[in-house]
Amino acid sequence: MSERVILNDCCEDWIVQWGGFYRVGDAFLCPECATEWRTSAPATYRRSSDGHEFERRERVGPQDRFPYLAAADGREPRVERCCTKILLTHGDRMPDGAFVCPVCSTSWTKRSDRLHGLRVPVFEKEGLAEPLTIQPGRPRPFLVGVSEYSPPRD
Ligand SMILES: [Zn+2]
Ligand SMILES: [Zn+2]
Structure with missing residues (x-):
């Protein structure tokens, strides 16, 4: 890991x-x-x-x-906190295509994909090992690599 x-x-x-x-x-x-x-x-x-x-x-x-x-040790997250917050809040409803984070200027590409039979939003940027999607979770949804996605149970 x-x-x-x-x-x-x-x-x-x-x-x-x-x-x-x-x-x-x-x-x-x-x-x-x-x-x-x-x-x-x-x-x-x-x-x-x-x-x-x-x-x-x-x-x-x-x-x-x-x-x-x-x-505090300066280790950078793989996704900036501003991008995480924006994608979790608005990502689901963003149209497919390009999105630039207004805070850190990272360029993202959004598309929709099928994972485990469900249509999910998928986000890509340069340097990521794999695209990300939104994992429904408790207490809140969070971003995961598409290979780690598991469909919600209900
Ligand atoms: Zn950002
Ligand atoms: Zn907490």
Whole structure:
């Protein structure tokens, strides 16, 4: 398996919006997935289960900012957090064709494919080992490689 560090979207959303209200040293739980966290330094959050640390950062555009959590050790995720958020929120309804992330300028191509008999949106960008799709999951859907997709049970 690859070395990437997975960060749940629910945890990221919680920490980006509310993390700044915890004091350094405070422990807290993500209210959606119950992951345990601790504020280890200003704007730095340590996941208790594996000790991974994430820092709150911002990408600054001409008229807005996108706050996100980045792995404190500098390891890049295979998909930028802005792209993940946009594809999970809007990807299903995007028309097939090109999409450029307004935050990080990554170029994506969307198409629709059949996986396990279901029509699913598929997203590609340069440098990915395989295209991604949206995996329905709890507490939230997430992006997976098409080979890891499993159809929802119901
Ligand atoms: Zn969570
Ligand atoms: Zn992006």
